[in-house]
Amino acid sequence: MSYQVLARKWRPKTFEQLAGQEHVMKALVNALEQERLHHAYLFTGTRGVGKTTIARIFAKSLNCETGITAKPCGECATCQEIDAGHYVDLIEVDAASRTGVDDTRELLDNTQYAPTRGRYKVYLIDEVHMFSKSSFNALLKTLEEPPPHVKFLLATTEPQKLPITILSRCLQFNLKRLSQDIINQHLEDILQQEQINSEPAAIKRIARAADGSMRDGLSLLDQAIAFSAGELDDAAVCEMLGVIEETFLMGIVEALAQQEGEALMNVVQQMSERSCDFIAALSELVTLLHRIARAQTLPDLIDNKEGDRERILQFANDVTKEDIQLFYQIALLGRRDIEYAPTPQIGFEMLLLRMLAFRPANANAASPAPEKTSPVKKSEAVVEEVAKPATAPAALPVTTSANMKKTDSWHDIAAALTVTALERQVVENCSLQSFQDNTYQVVLDPAHKHLLNKKRESNIQNALSKLFDDAVRLNIMIDNPSEETPAMREQRKQEEQQKRAVISIHEDDVVNALQETFSAVVQEDTIRPNK
Numbered sequence: 001m002s003y004q005v006l007a008r009k010w011r012p013k014t015f016e017q018l019a020g021q022e023h024v025m026k027a028l029v030n031a032l033e034q035e036r037l038h039h040a041y042l043f044t045g046t047r048g049v050g051k052t053t054i055a056r057i058f059a060k061s062l063n064c065e066t067g068i069t070a071k072p073c074g075e076c077a078t079c080q081e082i083d084a085g086h087y088v089d090l091i092e093v094d095a096a097s098r099t100g101v102d103d104t105r106e107l108l109d110n111t112q113y114a115p116t117r118g119r120y121k122v123y124l125i126d127e128v129h130m131f132s133k134s135s136f137n138a139l140l141k142t143l144e145e146p147p148p149h150v151k152f153l154l155a156t157t158e159p160q161k162l163p164i165t166i167l168s169r170c171l172q173f174n175l176k177r178l179s180q181d182i183i184n185q186h187l188e189d190i191l192q193q194e195q196i197n198s199e200p201a202a203i204k205r206i207a208r209a210a211d212g213s214m215r216d217g218l219s220l221l222d223q224a225i226a227f228s229a230g231e232l233d234d235a236a237v238c239e240m241l242g243v244i245e246e247t248f249l250m251g252i253v254e255a256l257a258q259q260e261g262e263a264l265m266n267v268v269q270q271m272s273e274r275s276c277d278f279i280a281a282l283s284e285l286v287t288l289l290h291r292i293a294r295a296q297t298l299p300d301l302i303d304n305k306e307g308d309r310e311r312i313l314q315f316a317n318d319v320t321k322e323d324i325q326l327f328y329q330i331a332l333l334g335r336r337d338i339e340y341a342p343t344p345q346i347g348f349e350m351l352l353l354r355m356l357a358f359r360p361a362n363a364n365a366a367s368p369a370p371e372k373t374s375p376v377k378k379s380e381a382v383v384e385e386v387a388k389p390a391t392a393p394a395a396l397p398v399t400t401s402a403n404m405k406k407t408d409s410w411h412d413i414a415a416a417l418t419v420t421a422l423e424r425q426v427v428e429n430c431s432l433q434s435f436q437d438n439t440y441q442v443v444l445d446p447a448h449k450h451l452l453n454k455k456r457e458s459n460i461q462n463a464l465s466k467l468f469d470d471a472v473r474l475n476i477m478i479d480n481p482s483e484e485t486p487a488m489r490e491q492r493k494q495e496e497q498q499k500r501a502v503i504s505i506h507e508d509d510v511v512n513a514l515q516e517t518f519s520a521v522v523q524e525d526t527i528r529p530n531k
Helices: 022-034 051-063 077-084 101-112 133-144 180-194 200-210 214-227 234-241 246-258 261-273 278-297 309-318 321-340 344-357 361-366 380-386 410-416 421-428 446-451 454-468 486-506 509-518
Strands: 040-044 090-094 121-126 150-156 171-174 430-436 439-444 473-478
Touching (some): 022 051, 022 171, 051 077, 051 121, 051 150, 101 121, 101 133, 133 150, 180 214, 200 214, 200 234, 246 261, 246 309, 246 321, 246 344, 261 344, 278 321, 278 344, 321 344, 410 430, 410 454, 421 430, 421 446, 421 454, 486 509
Parallel strands (some): 040 150, 040 171, 090 121, 121 150, 439 473
Antiparallel strands (some): 430 439
16 A cells, blocks of 8 residues: 555644634534535635635535534445545635636536535635636626525635635635644654654654644655654754754853853854854754843743753853843844854854844943943944833033033933933933932923822932942922933933924035925924934
8 A cells, every 4th residue: 555645644634623713613613513504615724724724624514415514424435435535526626727607616516416416516715815806707606695405615815915805705714833842742643553663852842843734744754764764853853844953052152141252153053063053053043042031020921841950050150141131132143143144154154243242221330441431331222223222322522420510511420321211301301400419319200290200209319320330319399490411401402403403405506496486385393314
């Protein structure tokens, strides 16, 4: 007997055998048990999630010789012929190969005739979105006045391409992408029944690579069994899928945490020697950083399905939240940029070097700064991607932390503080009233008093103390500022730039010529100053 691929051999034959899609199964079972049957059903979802499988089971339930039932017997001639794919009253159509209106009309002309053997004549039309406009019109005519002995089961991966007139005449069921756990469990069950030895890690890799598609998972399982010479070996599956071993990814995170550039490049070299796919490695790194970030916030939700829970929790403890967020942001942006690198390996190396070079602003406070005049030592552009904590918008050109405390310029102080975005709004909407006995007395614009609370005031005070390397106190009062606040100054500068831009446009010779020749009108609200 010829070999039958796993996807066909283990295709579910009853609703009970389905993996996942409980919401669809429950609705269909209830409809069958109550015999509240619609004339047209539409099953939507990505590839390999069970659309045609469910449709075949439903067709079998409608025509089982024991009667309409949610549990077809599987033993009568009808059930066996439907399982074998040659039941006369189940007409399966691939819409992609029959897009012409003549094909559709020929198909639908036969709906007027009673079923040959079964209770219903069932039309299963796969990828129905591939029908032409004329074919949809022909189908619509039948759906509007369907014969009582005909049922339509439509399946598609792109329901948005179906005319609304078709959608409105169908009961629509959206099948979900299957979770990794569901696919993993189903593969384990099949391997056990096939009596094939397997490593749990290998099954997990295949379930992850299936990306929500059970059919893809079974196809990969078939391929892996052949690749591993009859057994499912994790190393062989890694090689087949081109995935990256966890030891490499863990080594990368550890080297980043310790700021060891040489160790980082050694890991990359080892990956190169193993002919690793660096683009795939980047995706795996993003996933690992996500898990570490979750462990830092919600450690109890980290399971041990991958066998690395303790290592993840250790990283979550050893690496700051700010570093992990920055690493994740750089890696995420790197997925877009790596295609432009001379080679994927060079792009991957530059991405890791960028992670070494850039640090969140609050990480710089504990490290020696190369420029004493600036509280921010790394690229502000990358830190801004992380959003919090917010950094100073620019280095101070003249004033230093040594003499700034004697200065009456709150603008310089506000620019140098390392605070969060909301705390910066408080700072920039204050003006300095007085500085005496190491205490800053500032006035906050009443329009922004909702931003102030005890915690933010305390954080701003701590930031001042850190900036001056001295304990200072802060007292914030709500009142109309007597001096221009940093926010007011910025607003004034923007308004002045806008006025200059408008004047420049009105004084432009080309613009004047256009106005004179064509009666052109300048739309001032569309003018923007050069940045």
